[in-house]
Amino acid sequence: MEHRPLKAETDMREHLVVIGNGMAGCRAVEELLARDPTRYRVTIFGAEPRVNYNRIMLSPVLAGEKCFEDIVINDAGWYADNGIALIAGDPVVAIDRETKTVTTRGGVSESYDKLLIATGSDPFIIPVPGKDLPGVIAFRDMDDVDTMLAAADAGGDAVVIGGGLLGLEAAHGLTLRGMKVTVIHLMPTLMERQLDEAAGWLLKNALEARGQTILTGADTAEIIGEGKVEGVKLKDGTLIPASLVVMAVGIRPSVALARDAGLAVGRGIQVDDHMVTSDPAVLAVGECVEHDGQVYGLVAPLWDMCRSLADGLVEKPTGYRGSVTSTKLKVSGIDVFSAGDFSGGDGCEDIVLRDASRGVYKRVIVKDDRIVGAVLYGDTADGGWYFDLLKKQEDVSELRDLLIFGHAFAAGGGAADPKTAVAALSDDAEICGCNGVTKGQVVSCIAKGAHSLDAVRGTCKASASCGSCTGLVENLLALTLGDDVQSGPKTMCKCTSFGHDDVRREIVAQGMRSIPEVMQKLHWTTPDGCSSCRPALNYYLLCALPGEYVDDQQSRFVNERLHANIQKDGTYSVVPRMWGGLTNPTELRAIADVVEKYNAPMVKVTGGQRLDIFGIKKEDLPAVWADLNAAGMVSGHAYGKALRTVKTCVGSEWCRFGTQDSTGLGVKLERMSWGSWMPHKFKIAVSGCPRNCAEATIKDFGVVCVDSGYELHVGGNGGIHVRATDLLCKVANEQEAMDYCAAFIQLYREEARYLERTAPWIERVGVDYVKARIIDDEAGREALRARFLYSQSFSQDDPWAQRAEGAEAEHHAPMARFIPQGEFA
Amino acid sequence: MTTAEWLDIGWVDQIPVRGSRTVQVEGGDDIAVFRTAEGKVFALLDRCPHKHGRLSQGIVHGGAVACPLHNWRISLATGEALGEDKGCTPTVPVKIDGGRVLICRASTLKAAA
Ligand SMILES: Cc1cc2nc3c(=O)[nH]c(=O)nc-3n(C[C@H](O)[C@H](O)[C@H](O)COP(=O)(O)OP(=O)(O)OC[C@H]3O[C@@H](n4cnc5c(N)ncnc54)[C@H](O)[C@@H]3O)c2cc1C
Ligand code: HEM
Ligand code: SF4
Ligand code: FES
Numbered sequence: 001m002e003h004r005p006l007k008a009e010t011d012m013r014e015h016l017v018v019i020g021n022g023m024a025g026c027r028a029v030e031e032l033l034a035r036d037p038t039r040y041r042v043t044i045f046g047a048e049p050r051v052n053y054n055r056i057m058l059s060p061v062l063a064g065e066k067c068f069e070d071i072v073i074n075d076a077g078w079y080a081d082n083g084i085a086l087i088a089g090d091p092v093v094a095i096d097r098e099t100k101t102v103t104t105r106g107g108v109s110e111s112y113d114k115l116l117i118a119t120g121s122d123p124f125i126i127p128v129p130g131k132d133l134p135g136v137i138a139f140r141d142m143d144d145v146d147t148m149l150a151a152a153d154a155g156g157d158a159v160v161i162g163g164g165l166l167g168l169e170a171a172h173g174l175t176l177r178g179m180k181v182t183v184i185h186l187m188p189t190l191m192e193r194q195l196d197e198a199a200g201w202l203l204k205n206a207l208e209a210r211g212q213t214i215l216t217g218a219d220t221a222e223i224i225g226e227g228k229v230e231g232v233k234l235k236d237g238t239l240i241p242a243s244l245v246v247m248a249v250g251i252r253p254s255v256a257l258a259r260d261a262g263l264a265v266g267r268g269i270q271v272d273d274h275m276v277t278s279d280p281a282v283l284a285v286g287e288c289v290e291h292d293g294q295v296y297g298l299v300a301p302l303w304d305m306c307r308s309l310a311d312g313l314v315e316k317p318t319g320y321r322g323s324v325t326s327t328k329l330k331v332s333g334i335d336v337f338s339a340g341d342f343s344g345g346d347g348c349e350d351i352v353l354r355d356a357s358r359g360v361y362k363r364v365i366v367k368d369d370r371i372v373g374a375v376l377y378g379d380t381a382d383g384g385w386y387f388d389l390l391k392k393q394e395d396v397s398e399l400r401d402l403l404i405f406g407h408a409f410a411a412g413g414g415a416a417d418p419k420t421a422v423a424a425l426s427d428d429a430e431i432c433g434c435n436g437v438t439k440g441q442v443v444s445c446i447a448k449g450a451h452s453l454d455a456v457r458g459t460c461k462a463s464a465s466c467g468s469c470t471g472l473v474e475n476l477l478a479l480t481l482g483d484d485v486q487s488g489p490k491t492m493c494k495c496t497s498f499g500h501d502d503v504r505r506e507i508v509a510q511g512m513r514s515i516p517e518v519m520q521k522l523h524w525t526t527p528d529g530c531s532s533c534r535p536a537l538n539y540y541l542l543c544a545l546p547g548e549y550v551d552d553q554q555s556r557f558v559n560e561r562l563h564a565n566i567q568k569d570g571t572y573s574v575v576p577r578m579w580g581g582l583t584n585p586t587e588l589r590a591i592a593d594v595v596e597k598y599n600a601p602m603v604k605v606t607g608g609q610r611l612d613i614f615g616i617k618k619e620d621l622p623a624v625w626a627d628l629n630a631a632g633m634v635s636g637h638a639y640g641k642a643l644r645t646v647k648t649c650v651g652s653e654w655c656r657f658g659t660q661d662s663t664g665l666g667v668k669l670e671r672m673s674w675g676s677w678m679p680h681k682f683k684i685a686v687s688g689c690p691r692n693c694a695e696a697t698i699k700d701f702g703v704v705c706v707d708s709g710y711e712l713h714v715g716g717n718g719g720i721h722v723r724a725t726d727l728l729c730k731v732a733n734e735q736e737a738m739d740y741c742a743a744f745i746q747l748y749r750e751e752a753r754y755l756e757r758t759a760p761w762i763e764r765v766g767v768d769y770v771k772a773r774i775i776d777d778e779a780g781r782e783a784l785r786a787r788f789l790y791s792q793s794f795s796q797d798d799p800w801a802q803r804a805e806g807a808e809a810e811h812h813a814p815m816a817r818f819i820p821q822g823e824f825a
Numbered sequence: 826m827t828t829a830e831w832l833d834i835g836w837v838d839q840i841p842v843r844g845s846r847t848v849q850v851e852g853g854d855d856i857a858v859f860r861t862a863e864g865k866v867f868a869l870l871d872r873c874p875h876k877h878g879r880l881s882q883g884i885v886h887g888g889a890v891a892c893p894l895h896n897w898r899i900s901l902a903t904g905e906a907l908g909e910d911k912g913c914t915p916t917v918p919v920k921i922d923g924g925r926v927l928i929c930r931a932s933t934l935k936a937a938a
Pocket of ligand 4: 878892
């Protein structure tokens with residue numbers, strides 16, 4: 001395709017040559033023509049064999065919503081009408097700045113007075129084996145779309161590598177075209193550069209509901225196939241069949257031409273505020289440039305750049321100052337918007353609104369009374385408004401309380417105070433959507449004596465389900481009662497208006513499966529929780545979904561993450577398990593060796609009849625465990641909210657007072673219950689007679705042997721508030737003692753709040769309640785026991801053995817070592 | 826890979842999301858390098874302003890880390906204790922280049938000294 005409307009030899013105007021017939025190159029020419037249509041003679045070189053089109057609309061073309069003709073920006077007529085020569089389908093391969101000429105692959109040469117480089121970006125192809133197989137493509141131009149459409153016609157499986165904007169749009173299009181699509185994403189969250197964890201989770205759910213398979217945290221090892229692509233293999237060994245692989249892992253500014261020509265190139269072609277490169281006769285614009293250290297991958301900055309560029313070309317320079325960008329995902333039916341900086345940080349305040357029933361998540365980040373970022377999911381109507389406030393750096397302190405409800409609400413005149421807004425509602429106005437409760441009903445329920453949030457929830461159910469109307473109910477309480485409002489239930493933490501019990505009940509009732517899901521459905525007010533609620537949620541999910549829930553390591557306290565106790569100097573102490581407090585020469589020798597080998601400064605006999613090795617360095621932990629494992633010892637969980645120790649006395653085996661084999665029972669109890677995660681630490685003891693040398697009556701579960709059987713005691717505690725146990729009951733044999741113990745532990749695991757020991761739990765619910773559940777309800781007891789044993793079938797993996805074998809090894813080692821003045825290793 | 830001003834300490838992906846890794850500085854305290862849920866990377870001296878807890882071992886949430894010893898919350902961006910607590914941990918400038926994490930050499934030396 002070639003237009004040469006004017007004879008070059010007779011045209012004496014300055015010659016502007018443009019490399020790149022894409023979005024920025026053509027827009028720059030448009031801007032120039034708008035300012036001065038005759039000043040330059042223009043020639044455009046394009047590698048693609050077609051006219052200028054809107055690249056961002058390739059996604060709708062792939063999805064079948066548009067065709068190529070619909071997305072052409074400038075057709076052949078435009079080039080002709082404006083006297084522009086277009087040389088398409090023949091890429092420029094060299095720039096000679098001495099002679100001011102460019103040369104194409106086909107051998108065409110043109111000399112220039114001004115050269116504009118607008119070569120865009122190259123897709124990044126991850127360097128894995130098989131990347132060059134036929135059927136492996138990028139998503140950048142119309143040819144790629146044609147390849148995808150041809151593959152889709154044949155049907156079958158497609159894999160998209162990369163869960164960013166581009167990858168998800170490709171996956172969406174291919175799904176609509178009938179392919180079975182798997183998205184492989186390296187990071188735990190989709191579109192992590194644009195979305196936070198909460199929004200990423202919603203997006204993943206929505207895409208899965210449309211039939212896509214989304215694998216996050218998945219790393220591609222190789223692409224396999226003989227002569228053409230047949231599948232993708234992940235580093236964990238998973239094999240996914242595919243007849244088409246789309247790589248959408250990122251783009252790199254296309255700078256090769258500029259670099260070869262000796263222009264200053266960093267991440268992109270370096271330009272000043274007027275888009276001039278290190279050579280005054282050469283300009284550059286679009287994704288290929290680096291301005292003020294920034295490179296861009298979206299169109300909005302191009303428009304700003306092209307304006308400044310054209311202003312400079314007609315000698316009325318204005319200057320480009322960088323761009324703030326926003327993103328929308330173009331997947332029909334899924335609304336996602338993100339802008340600015342949402343990483344939080346100092347002085348940043350998050351305003352979060354979640355509406356589970358509508359699938360909405362909105363988060364606006366405010367700093368120094370200015371919006372600095374926004375992430376919207378499900379309802380993006382106000383994206384433009386937030387983005388505008390952000391770009392203009394407007395002071396939003398006046399709007400603060402209503403900001404998150406959006407433009408319509410915040411701009412709603414005098415009702416700038418939420419309480420006034422609530423007061424203005426009619427009695428018929430619905431307050432609680434989940435339970436269909438009106439303002440009138442809430443007010444009358446308050447008038448009848450429900451003087452706290454809890455009481456309102458208990459009587460008319462308002463705000464008792466998803467909790468999103470909690471603020472409204474609180475305002476109604478304040479309006480109706482003034483100062484007489486009783487403080488509500490103790491919430492789990494400042495991230496939620498729910499208490500522990502409510503959260504737990506909802507997790508089970510709604511079958512929730514992950515921390516982000518709980519936060520979304522229960523309207524958490526922070527994006528990713530805090531150090532109080534994250535460990536609690538992790539535990540509740542773990543307890544509710546044994547064998548299914550994948551533990552979130554980053555939601556555990558350090559001791560549980562590293563399986564050792566952090567000490568105040570940052571070293572760790574290590575306690576191997578000694579069943580029932582028994583040990584033997586092999587174990588003792590191994591412990592002695594570890595103490596010497598790793599220079600542990602102290603070993604102590606603990607109150608729980610174990611040996612504690614102090615002063616182990618974090619990076620030595622895996623080696624220490626390996627040595628202890630080799631001698632047959634496993635983790636003592638002395639660091640965990642878990643079963644700690646079973647303390648025993650010597651019992652009938654040795655002691656003249658012993659009535660039963662207390663040591664043997666202790667060992668059995670420990671074998672049954674080790675490794676289980678609990679709301680808090682849990683200690684057991686077994687004494688062989690009422691002399692109670694193992695101090696069983698200050699343990700969470702204590703057994704005191706008597707001639708006629710076993711007395712079972714619960715809810716004892718040493719520590720600051722010493723509490724003697726309550727007698728639960730007496731049983732006749734060892735098996736019953738074990739069964740009751742299992743049932744009791746499970747009741748505690750399922751019903752106590754996170755970080756609540758058995759003593760305060762029993763004080764709270766009453767020992768009679770525990771008796772009713774464990775003694776009176778035989779079937780219930782049996783079910784509890786069964787649930788405990790089922791859950792134990794997944795939890796008795798020695799965490800030390802896994803890590804000694806290399807699991808998470810890297811988290812024990814420093815990332816790098818720096819030796820000042822010397823080498824850096 | 827050491828340049829005069831910036832120390833290249835490894836790939837961003839080596840730091841767990843909502844977690845951290847450390848850089849050992851010979852003759853000084855470690856530097857803790859954090860990665861938030863949103864993928865931002867920060868570096869601070871691995872020492873809590875309260876009683877020198879290892880911040881690298883804490884729970885990362887939002888733009889802060891909770892110290893593992895007594896749960897002070899420390900801002901990752903400024904090193905300041907948040908809320909009622911008062912104190913500050915030295916920070917080290919970080920930049921990301923092509924997926925690599927670079928930390929400022931001078932600040933590293935100053936902080937770790
Ligand atoms: C599928 C898809 C969806 C997108 N969606 C969005 C979106 O929703 N929102 C958004 O803001 N952005 C989106 N983008 C990004 C947007 O398209 C780019 O930011 C924009 O196209 C960049 O413009 P450019 O002119 O710099 O590069 P391009 O548009 O890529 O133009 C560069 C042109 O130069 C040509 N070229 C390169 N080297 C040579 C050479 N040596 N000789 C001759 N010609 C050469 C190339 O063939 C190409 O045609 C999307 C991109 C894709 C691929
Ligand atoms: C005359 C009777 C007693 C005899 C023969 C006796 C024997 C023992 C023995 C053998 C042990 C070691 C148990 C072990 O760790 O394996 C022990 C420990 C202990 N005994 Fe006794 N005891 C007697 C009475 C008592 C009484 C009356 C009390 C309490 C009032 C008591 C409290 C303890 C305590 C606290 C321990 C330590 C448990 C521990 O932490 O390891 N003993 N006793
Ligand atoms: S509790 Fe009874 S059986 Fe056990 S050691 Fe003490 S006296 Fe002997
Ligand atoms: S040392 Fe960090 S909170 Fe005490």
